[in-house]
Amino acid sequence: MASTASGASRLPLAWLRLLLLGWLFAVVSQTTCASNGLQPLSDGDREAVAGYFTADADGFYGSLQETYHALRALEILERSNVESQKICDSLVGLVQAPHDSVEDAFHVVRIAEVLQCPHGAEVAKVIVPSLQAAVEKAKSLLELHYSVATIAIIKGWSSKSASFNDALSGVFSSLKELAGPDGTWHYTKSSSESSAKAAGLYTFFSFPTTAIAYHVIGHIKTAAIKLFDNLESHDQGVFYFQESKDDASSGGGGALEATWAVLRGSAALAAVLPAKLKVEVEKVFGIAKFLLTPGLALSATEAFYQLDSLSVLEEYRPAVPVSVQTSSILSLSSNDNLEVAVTTVLGKPVSQVKVTLVSAHCIGADAPPVWSSQNLNYVENSGKYVFHFLSATTDLGKYKLRLEVCSVKSEGHSSYTSGGPVKSDITVISAIGISDVQIAVLDSNTGISDFSAVLEYGKDENITLSANHLQKLRLSLKLTSPSGSPFNPQQVFLKLVHESHVEHLYLVKSSAKGFQLTLDFLGLVEKLQYLSGTYNVVLIVGDMTMENSFVWTLASLDLDLPAAPEGKPLPPKAPLEITARIGPKPEIAHIFRQPEKRPPTLLSNIFLSLTLLPLIGFFIGLGYLGANIKLFPTTGLPGAAAVGFHGAVASILVLYFLFWLKLDLFTTLKVLGFLGLCTLPPGHFILSYLADSSAKQKTA
Amino acid sequence: MGSTTADARALVTALRSAYAATPIKLKIIDLYVVYALSTVLVQVVYMSLVGSFPFNAFLSGILSCIGSAVLAVCLRMQVNKENKEFKDLPPERAFADFVLCNLVLHLVIMNFLG
Numbered sequence: 001m002a003s004t005a006s007g008a009s010r011l012p013l014a015w016l017r018l019l020l021l022g023w024l025f026a027v028v029s030q031t032t033c034a035s036n037g038l039q040p041l042s043d044g045d046r047e048a049v050a051g052y053f054t055a056d057a058d059g060f061y062g063s064l065q066e067t068y069h070a071l072r073a074l075e076i077l078e079r080s081n082v083e084s085q086k087i088c089d090s091l092v093g094l095v096q097a098p099h100d101s102v103e104d105a106f107h108v109v110r111i112a113e114v115l116q117c118p119h120g121a122e123v124a125k126v127i128v129p130s131l132q133a134a135v136e137k138a139k140s141l142l143e144l145h146y147s148v149a150t151i152a153i154i155k156g157w158s159s160k161s162a163s164f165n166d167a168l169s170g171v172f173s174s175l176k177e178l179a180g181p182d183g184t185w186h187y188t189k190s191s192s193e194s195s196a197k198a199a200g201l202y203t204f205f206s207f208p209t210t211a212i213a214y215h216v217i218g219h220i221k222t223a224a225i226k227l228f229d230n231l232e233s234h235d236q237g238v239f240y241f242q243e244s245k246d247d248a249s250s251g252g253g254g255a256l257e258a259t260w261a262v263l264r265g266s267a268a269l270a271a272v273l274p275a276k277l278k279v280e281v282e283k284v285f286g287i288a289k290f291l292l293t294p295g296l297a298l299s300a301t302e303a304f305y306q307l308d309s310l311s312v313l314e315e316y317r318p319a320v321p322v323s324v325q326t327s328s329i330l331s332l333s334s335n336d337n338l339e340v341a342v343t344t345v346l347g348k349p350v351s352q353v354k355v356t357l358v359s360a361h362c363i364g365a366d367a368p369p370v371w372s373s374q375n376l377n378y379v380e381n382s383g384k385y386v387f388h389f390l391s392a393t394t395d396l397g398k399y400k401l402r403l404e405v406c407s408v409k410s411e412g413h414s415s416y417t418s419g420g421p422v423k424s425d426i427t428v429i430s431a432i433g434i435s436d437v438q439i440a441v442l443d444s445n446t447g448i449s450d451f452s453a454v455l456e457y458g459k460d461e462n463i464t465l466s467a468n469h470l471q472k473l474r475l476s477l478k479l480t481s482p483s484g485s486p487f488n489p490q491q492v493f494l495k496l497v498h499e500s501h502v503e504h505l506y507l508v509k510s511s512a513k514g515f516q517l518t519l520d521f522l523g524l525v526e527k528l529q530y531l532s533g534t535y536n537v538v539l540i541v542g543d544m545t546m547e548n549s550f551v552w553t554l555a556s557l558d559l560d561l562p563a564a565p566e567g568k569p570l571p572p573k574a575p576l577e578i579t580a581r582i583g584p585k586p587e588i589a590h591i592f593r594q595p596e597k598r599p600p601t602l603l604s605n606i607f608l609s610l611t612l613l614p615l616i617g618f619f620i621g622l623g624y625l626g627a628n629i630k631l632f633p634t635t636g637l638p639g640a641a642a643v644g645f646h647g648a649v650a651s652i653l654v655l656y657f658l659f660w661l662k663l664d665l666f667t668t669l670k671v672l673g674f675l676g677l678c679t680l681p682p683g684h685f686i687l688s689y690l691a692d693s694s695a696k697q698k699t700a
Numbered sequence: 701m702g703s704t705t706a707d708a709r710a711l712v713t714a715l716r717s718a719y720a721a722t723p724i725k726l727k728i729i730d731l732y733v734v735y736a737l738s739t740v741l742v743q744v745v746y747m748s749l750v751g752s753f754p755f756n757a758f759l760s761g762i763l764s765c766i767g768s769a770v771l772a773v774c775l776r777m778q779v780n781k782e783n784k785e786f787k788d789l790p791p792e793r794a795f796a797d798f799v800l801c802n803l804v805l806h807l808v809i810m811n812f813l814g
Contacts (some may be wrong), residue, residue, distance in 0.1 A: 617738070
């Protein structure tokens with residue numbers, strides 16, 4: 001589903017950012033909330049997005065286009081601190097100033113529409129003459145878009161709009177030339193790239209004119225449906241429209257702007273068609289997921305596209321995606337009801353759906369479902385669907401729920417989609433009863449208790465026990481769930497904390513009679529590190545389904561242990577600061593091998609020159625001996641061969657010098673082979689020539 | 701005592717006069733050998749002053765000189781007309797061998813020099 005007609009798919013940076021955020025979003029959504037994967041726009045996101053728009057002194061937000069974006073976005077976010085009066089008053093002045101582009105007129109008209117300015121008629125009167133010329137002159141998709149869209153908006157303000165219809169019908173036939181075979185469009189006749197955004201722009205402006213022939217509508221409709229086949233998809237069911245290279249000519253904007261353009265276009269088309277525009281529900285849902293990715297909008301323009309697309313999705317004719325969120329924890333002690341919130345992507349509650357609890361299973365047990373096929377009731381004042389899930393016999397623990405959200409069929413209303421059946425997990429918790437808590441100090445040999453006390457949970461009794469190494473400590477308690485059966489929590493521990501913060505943890509085991517632990521100090525003397533003194537006896541009980549998990553200091557124990565034997569070093573006491581144990585270790589400074597000492601440069605240079613001295617001596621000696629090169633052949637082939645031979649040998653020596661400086665052995669060997677071959681013929685020739693000539697001299 | 705010095709002096713004079721009779725070509729080769737060996741000496745003195753780091757450079761330096769000297773001695777043996785062993789070997793061929801062996805030696809030396 002990832003092929004588009006737009007040639008090479010280069011990944012814009014925004015898409016990479018999106019990939020990371022989309023993955024993060026998917027991971028987070030699976031671990032924290034019980035929902036259908038779609039989270040409506042959160043308050044944090046709204047605040048962040050509203051912060052992108054800051055007004056100038058004259059009430060505008062930058063250029064005309066930016067001002068329109070800001071006004072529309074703030075309208076969607078329901079912020080009312082906008083200086084509409086000031087802006088409306090300046091609009092007429094702006095339109096009257098001479099300008100060439102129809103784009104400015106387009107933005108002015110859109111601002112007037114958003115703010116519902118009362119000067120509509122005046123603005124229309126000024127613009128209408130230039131618009132007609134613009135429509136006839138327009139060559140590219142963008143120019144047509146601006147002029148036709150402006151006409152569409154001011155139709156209601158001016159009485160001259162009827163004359164536009166003739167111009168427009170001519171426009172449609174020239175537009176068909178810009179269409180591509182797979183539902184995408186080009187920006188101009190000469191451009192080779194097609195783009196989904198262009199398609200969106202095309203369908204967007206086509207509409208609120210009345211004089212459109214039926215065949216044109218049909219053509220546009222099939223093309224629009226084909227367009228949705230080009231949706232790019234990504235993991236976790238996120239769909240969006242990829243931008244194409246040509247989109248830079250219309251202002252770039254990436255996948256977000258392309259998706260916005262297509263949504264706007266298809267919504268406008270659906271509003272005009274007599275029959276419904278069929279788009280697959282998963283695709284609409286996927287687009288909604290894309291638009292609700294946290295951190296999607298990083299600038300004012302992106303915020304506008306995100307918010308405008310979301311507002312289109314709230315009333316999208318083919319299907320309106322809804323977010324379904326269930327409560328995740330139900331408490332038996334407060335008798336909570338199961339609440340399901342069904343909202344649009346911008347957070348408005350939806351009441352025209354039927355929510356059914358298909359099944360609810362207890363996780364871990366193979367028992368039949370606790371509930372099946374139950375309808376939930378809509379409660380007006382909270383905007384949620386409610387079901388009385390808990391009863392006296394409901395077990396504690398986790399439950400898997402399966403919900404279905406169906407649209408109630410009614411005229412004029414869109415159908416709502418939740419992206420398929422909704423699965424969620426809930427946990428039923430309760431307060432657990434603690435009873436029969438008894439702590440006793442027993443004599444090891446006889447088993448008779450020297451001291452025992454019964455404690456009551458909730459009362460702070462400050463009991464002091466004392467024991468020595470010949471005694472045992474026994475703890476017993478009972479835990480009961482609200483249904484009366486014994487409760488087995490995940491954590492039942494007894495902790496002994498010495499005054500020097502050394503801690504020891506013991507597991508309290510359960511049996512048919514409840515929980516019991518016996519600590520025999522004789523065997524534990526070494527584990528307790530021979531530390532005598534005051535210990536706090538702390539009971540820790542906790543479980544996922546327990547509302548009142550606790551850490552309870554039962555008593556303080558004066559423990560008397562024998563002293564540590566001689567020679568055995570006491571293990572170090574636990575450090576007070578947890579960071580000393582878990583924090584960073586000291587940095588290791590590596591010591592590298594010291595480089596060898598080199599002789600001073602002057603000494604090396606002196607010896608270098610000393611090495612050359614014997615060479616000089618050699619040449620002086622040669623002169624002294626009377627060596628000469630008289631026999632060097634000077635003319636003809638022998639001369640050339642001699643020169644060639646000496647030259648080749650010299651070149652080999654130069655090669656060796658280069659080898660020493662920078663070449664590697666392989667290159668050297670290759671070149672040496674070549675030079676050797678060059679040396680052979682002249683060398684052979686000259687030496688055999690010399691041999692022959694000396695042989696001739698001998699015989700002669 | 702006196703006789704040993706006198707004998708030594710006589711020996712040296714005899715050697716010198718005998719040496720004067722050697723052909724020039726052989727004297728040239730001898731001079732070359734002396735040159736190579738004196739270069740070795742300079743290098744050894746240097747090493748004794750500054751230590752043998754890097755050792756490979758030192759080795760390649762002295763082996764280059766000693767190798768050249770050895771090859772020159774071989775050449776002298778082969779070119780010497782009074783040497784019956786190499787009567788049939790033309791001196792040009794010996795020289796060609798000398799050049800070839802020197803080139804190979806210096807390739808190895810350059811590789812080892814580093």
